Amino acid sequence: MQKALDYVRANRERNVNELIEFLRIPSISALPEHKPDIERAAHWLAAEMTRVGLQNANVLPTKGHPVVYADWLEAGPSAPTALIYGHYDVQPVDPLDLWHTPPFEPNIRDGKIYARGATDDKGQVYLLVKAMEAMLAAEGRLPINVKFLIEGEEECGSSNLDEFVLANKTLFFANHVLICDTGFLAPGQPAIAYSVRGIVGAEIHVTGPKTDLHSGGYGGTVRNPTHALAAIIAAMHDEHGYIRIPGFYDSVRPMSEEERAALNSVPYTLEQWQKATGLQTPWGEPDFTLLERTGARPTCEVNGIWGGFQGEGGKTIIPAKAGAKFTMRLVADQDPHAALQQFKDYVLSIAPTNLKVEVLLKDACAPAMTPIEAREIATAARALESVWGKPPVYLRGGGSLPILATFRSALGLPFVCLGFGLPDSGAHAPNEHFDLEQFHLGTETVIRYLHYLIG
Amino acid sequence: MQKALDYVRANRERNVNELIEFLRIPSISALPEHKPDIERAAHWLAAEMTRVGLQNANVLPTKGHPVVYADWLEAGPSAPTALIYGHYDVQPVDPLDLWHTPPFEPNIRDGKIYARGATDDKGQVYLLVKAMEAMLAAEGRLPINVKFLIEGEEECGSSNLDEFVLANKTLFFANHVLICDTGFLAPGQPAIAYSVRGIVGAEIHVTGPKTDLHSGGYGGTVRNPTHALAAIIAAMHDEHGYIRIPGFYDSVRPMSEEERAALNSVPYTLEQWQKATGLQTPWGEPDFTLLERTGARPTCEVNGIWGGFQGEGGKTIIPAKAGAKFTMRLVADQDPHAALQQFKDYVLSIAPTNLKVEVLLKDACAPAMTPIEAREIATAARALESVWGKPPVYLRGGGSLPILATFRSALGLPFVCLGFGLPDSGAHAPNEHFDLEQFHLGTETVIRYLHYLIG
Numbered sequence: 001m002q003k004a005l006d007y008v009r010a011n012r013e014r015n016v017n018e019l020i021e022f023l024r025i026p027s028i029s030a031l032p033e034h035k036p037d038i039e040r041a042a043h044w045l046a047a048e049m050t051r052v053g054l055q056n057a058n059v060l061p062t063k064g065h066p067v068v069y070a071d072w073l074e075a076g077p078s079a080p081t082a083l084i085y086g087h088y089d090v091q092p093v094d095p096l097d098l099w100h101t102p103p104f105e106p107n108i109r110d111g112k113i114y115a116r117g118a119t120d121d122k123g124q125v126y127l128l129v130k131a132m133e134a135m136l137a138a139e140g141r142l143p144i145n146v147k148f149l150i151e152g153e154e155e156c157g158s159s160n161l162d163e164f165v166l167a168n169k170t171l172f173f174a175n176h177v178l179i180c181d182t183g184f185l186a187p188g189q190p191a192i193a194y195s196v197r198g199i200v201g202a203e204i205h206v207t208g209p210k211t212d213l214h215s216g217g218y219g220g221t222v223r224n225p226t227h228a229l230a231a232i233i234a235a236m237h238d239e240h241g242y243i244r245i246p247g248f249y250d251s252v253r254p255m256s257e258e259e260r261a262a263l264n265s266v267p268y269t270l271e272q273w274q275k276a277t278g279l280q281t282p283w284g285e286p287d288f289t290l291l292e293r294t295g296a297r298p299t300c301e302v303n304g305i306w307g308g309f310q311g312e313g314g315k316t317i318i319p320a321k322a323g324a325k326f327t328m329r330l331v332a333d334q335d336p337h338a339a340l341q342q343f344k345d346y347v348l349s350i351a352p353t354n355l356k357v358e359v360l361l362k363d364a365c366a367p368a369m370t371p372i373e374a375r376e377i378a379t380a381a382r383a384l385e386s387v388w389g390k391p392p393v394y395l396r397g398g399g400s401l402p403i404l405a406t407f408r409s410a411l412g413l414p415f416v417c418l419g420f421g422l423p424d425s426g427a428h429a430p431n432e433h434f435d436l437e438q439f440h441l442g443t444e445t446v447i448r449y450l451h452y453l454i455g
Numbered sequence: 456m457q458k459a460l461d462y463v464r465a466n467r468e469r470n471v472n473e474l475i476e477f478l479r480i481p482s483i484s485a486l487p488e489h490k491p492d493i494e495r496a497a498h499w500l501a502a503e504m505t506r507v508g509l510q511n512a513n514v515l516p517t518k519g520h521p522v523v524y525a526d527w528l529e530a531g532p533s534a535p536t537a538l539i540y541g542h543y544d545v546q547p548v549d550p551l552d553l554w555h556t557p558p559f560e561p562n563i564r565d566g567k568i569y570a571r572g573a574t575d576d577k578g579q580v581y582l583l584v585k586a587m588e589a590m591l592a593a594e595g596r597l598p599i600n601v602k603f604l605i606e607g608e609e610e611c612g613s614s615n616l617d618e619f620v621l622a623n624k625t626l627f628f629a630n631h632v633l634i635c636d637t638g639f640l641a642p643g644q645p646a647i648a649y650s651v652r653g654i655v656g657a658e659i660h661v662t663g664p665k666t667d668l669h670s671g672g673y674g675g676t677v678r679n680p681t682h683a684l685a686a687i688i689a690a691m692h693d694e695h696g697y698i699r700i701p702g703f704y705d706s707v708r709p710m711s712e713e714e715r716a717a718l719n720s721v722p723y724t725l726e727q728w729q730k731a732t733g734l735q736t737p738w739g740e741p742d743f744t745l746l747e748r749t750g751a752r753p754t755c756e757v758n759g760i761w762g763g764f765q766g767e768g769g770k771t772i773i774p775a776k777a778g779a780k781f782t783m784r785l786v787a788d789q790d791p792h793a794a795l796q797q798f799k800d801y802v803l804s805i806a807p808t809n810l811k812v813e814v815l816l817k818d819a820c821a822p823a824m825t826p827i828e829a830r831e832i833a834t835a836a837r838a839l840e841s842v843w844g845k846p847p848v849y850l851r852g853g854g855s856l857p858i859l860a861t862f863r864s865a866l867g868l869p870f871v872c873l874g875f876g877l878p879d880s881g882a883h884a885p886n887e888h889f890d891l892e893q894f895h896l897g898t899e900t901v902i903r904y905l906h907y908l909i910g
Contacts, residue, residue: 030768092770098666156768197671201769210733211553212884215782216652216854219754220696221728221745223738226757226779230688233681241675273676278665281809283678290676299674302681303772308759309780313485313611314656314817315547316782316855317758317883324681325764327670327771354736362769399671400771428772429667 001451003138008130008443015443016113016436018048019126022088023106023115027122029065029089030156038065038152041088045125045150046070052133054148064160065089065152069171072132073145080453081145083174083413085403086125086181087154090117091428098430111436118434120427124180124420125150127439131446143450147174151403154181157201157363158402165406176376177407178449180442182419185268185393187435190384192377193397193417195295195369196404198330200340201362204232204347205323208355212308212317223354225322226307232357233324235350236300241284243300245346248339253332255296263291266393276424295396299329300343329400336364366405370414376453380416383448387441418449456906458593463585463898470898471568471891473503474581477543478561478570482577484520484544485611493520493607496543500580500605501525507588509603519615520544520607524626527587528600535908536600538629538868540858541580541636542609545572546883553885566891573889575882579635579875580605582894586901598905602629606858609636612656612818613857620861631831632862633904635897637874640723640848642890645839647832648852648872650750650824651859653785655795656817659687659802660778663810667763667772678809680777681762687812688779690805691755696739698755700801703794708787710751718746721848731879750851754784755798784855791819821860825869831908835871838904842896873904 008015027041028034042059049057049070057070068088073081093103093116101107103116117123128148135142149172151161165172185191208225209218238244255263268291273282284293293299307322309315330339344359351357370377372394384392397417407413420442426432463470482496483489497514504512504525512525523543528536548558548571556562558571572578583603590597604627606616620627640646663680664673693699710718723746728737739748748754762777764770785794799814806812825832827849840846852872862868875897881887 030770031766092764092766094764094766199771208734211881211886213732214854214883215756215758216784216852217749218732219756219784219853220739220748220752221737222732222734224756226760227688227692230685233685234689237682277668277673277677279663279677279809282676283809284675293675294672297675301670301674301679301773302763303670303770304763304765304774305681305777306761306765308757309547309549310759310761311486311547311549314780314782315485315758315883316654318756319759322760325769327769329671329674354734354738398674399669426666428669428770
């Protein structure tokens with residue numbers, strides 16, 4: 001193992017330069033005009049996997065963006081097999097004017113690399129590849145069998161991956177899933193997420209008059225679609241921050257006293273929240289702590305809203321239309337389709353009748369959880385502690401990994417989230433970055449994890 | 456007079472062709488990139504005024520877009536002087552994809568000319584010029600003295616015109632103001648607006664986290680700016696449609712029973728409102744009729760709203776910012792600056808404290824009213840009845856003509872709104888158009904009005 005770790009340390013500069021190449025490809029999965037970049041990123045990654053000595057590297061078509069597959073299965077039948085999951089696609093970059101350097105021209109400042117996808121998730125996918133390279137180059141083999149499944153639709157709902165995995169179950173047979181797409185609690189404090197939230201999306205479209213109307217001629221007689229939309233959004237939470245959708249909390253699994261105590265023993269302070277958000281005062285369900293609100297409680301948030309004239313100057317109209325995009329984060333044991341239906345029923349029940357309100361249901365993905373007692377989680381904890389000198393804390397992750405619910409239900413696999421992002425890394429926001437020390441030490445941690453799994 | 460009327464009838468085709476030239480110039484005053492077009496429209500109009508025989512035509516600079524001035528003062532000292540006001544600027548054109556033909560490529564279909572500004576107000580300004588041309592060409596003179604003041608900032612608040620008029624009071628001395636920027640009640644039913652509403656603008660800017668945040672990592676702990684904005688908008692009206700800003704209605708002048716009866720004798724049906732709006736059910740203050748709501752009552756409407764991700768697909772963020780543009784329409788005797796302050800005080804009083812809410816106050820213009828008994832209004836009624844065979848109804852206009860308050864207060868001038876637009880002309884909306892019969896007969900009406908003023 002030491003040889004592989006030494007190899008990583010000797011190749012830090014080269015590893016960063018290669019990561020820069022990967023980050024340069026604007027593989028934004030949500031925007032159709034970036035489809036060629038998605039293809040380019042997939043093929044770049046597959047070529048890189050072959051180069052480092054992985055086998056059967058291939059770009060496999062799905063109904064949406066392709067999956068990159070590679071494996072190395074020569075550890076023998078008694079060695080376990082890890083299915084390594086990640087994604088090569090990235091979020092859109094707007095608002096572009098808030099980026100200090102262009103999102104697809106990676107820039108290194110103060111030991112951090114700034115680019116869209118640096119932390120989420122190209123940087124973390126690439127450290128997995130670099131760990132494999134180090135072991136194959138320095139030790140000639142891997143301690144266990146691995147299968148890589150790196151998808152291209154994570155940032156737009158992984159809507160075609162389920163079907164792809166279900167259609168290729170034997171290809172993805174393994175003993176557990178390893179994912180590097182989460183993060184540390186704080187610099188120096190590793191964390192393992194044992195639960196991820198589900199996510200569902202919906203849009204509300206409000207249509208009022210047949211065309212924008214002169215606000216002088218019709219204001220005061222026409223229900224303004226932006227007002228109607230605002231009233232619906234305002235009715236989504238009560239004054240304490242509880243979601244008012246009837247039945248929404250009914251299937252939320254209560255935390256045991258033990259779990260609550262463990263989660264709240266995690267050293268996460270108001271100051272950390274303040275630093276990351278730039279705000280003074282949190283908001284949300286007063287009966288739950290910040291960690292509980294983001295990990296163990298469902299949410300309902302507007303991601304975007306629009307209607308009428310947004311340009312410079314003024315335009316005196318009653319807008320014909322308004323709309324908003326919502327996502328809800330779900331926790332065990334909420335059913336995503338049921339939650340979407342509850343959302344739709346509630347919106348339509350409070351919608352005014354003097355204009356048209358439509359609710360479009362988007363992607364739905366279930367929450368997932370692996371018991372902290374699982375062997376793979378204990379092994380990951382050992383690897384983290386050996387590199388950072390500190391045991392990890394155990395978190396309920398606030399984000400969503402759509403495919404985990406499928407791995408869990410279709411293949412019965414437990415999962416380990418071994419992530420190296422830092423809390424202020426700007427995932428999904430301008431100036432996303434990845435701390436390069438996290439990148440290099442993350443590579444070492446993966447090497448240790450694979451070795452510890454067999455000894 | 457008959458010679459001038461015959462001249463108009465003989466030149467219908469040429470008049471339309473010249474109007475097309477005027478409508479081709481995209482003189483959008485609210486968008487800085489159209490400043491050259493504004494200049495071009497002003498110079499085109501001044502040249503046209505000179506060509507038809509008006510005198511002293513000139514493009515006069517203001518602190519904003521220029522004013523086009525022209526006069527003809529040879530009717531003698533005993534003849535009255537009309538100050539003819541209009542505007543050559545137009546509204547923005549978005550949403551552009553809803554236009555059936557491009558907004559600045561005038562297109563004639565079913566006797567209507569489709570173009571931005573066709574009705575509001577280039578078509579109506581141009582029929583005034585054509586009326587002068589007909590009288591000067593066919594009769595060699597005008598019955599009265601005229602001064603034209605055609606501005607270029609009406610659609611963005613006329614913010615520099617007040618100062619310009621006050622600095623040039625003697626230039627604009629006259630006996631009354633004539634305006635063609637309003638419309639008929641219905642095809643065949645002329646109308647005279649004796650009251651116009653004031654207008655004030657404001658923007659609310661809500662700033663939450665320092666950057667867009669991952670909705671998985673921070674949803675449920677951060678007050679979402681779009682939610683906060685929605686709550687403020689939802690609190691702007693009560694469930695009946697009354698504005699909840701404290702004190703907002705205090706200075707609204709009550710209508711007399713006589714005025715209410717006259718206004719409500721105007722034949723305006725629910726079906727007309729339904730046809731114009733495409734909606735089934737009106738909204739608004741239940742104690743007032745549709746005509747009262749748009750003419751005699753103040754309003755508070757969102758013209759545009761924005762925040763977060765508006766593109767195709769999804770983006771799982773808590774937006775850092777959200778905002779909305781508002782305009783309020785005011786009636787006598789509301790003070791625009793007081794109304795703006797009431798708006799701001801109310802918004803800040805209900806704003807949440809866990810994020811930043813700013814209120815930016817924009818243009819403010821007072822309401823204005825001329826008694827129905829005024830001689831000029833009676834004369835306009837006679838001209839309208841002689842052309843259309845039907846007396847006009849008297850309306851409180853829903854729109855705003857910012858300069859009227861100045862003419863009234865600074866120069867003491869009564870005003871006559873002699874407008875020829877039809878209710879579904881799409882002013883401020885896609886597919887704006889002007890019925891060409893209204894254009895030609897409007898020209899004849901102006902000729903009669905000037906003649907009737909002296910006999």
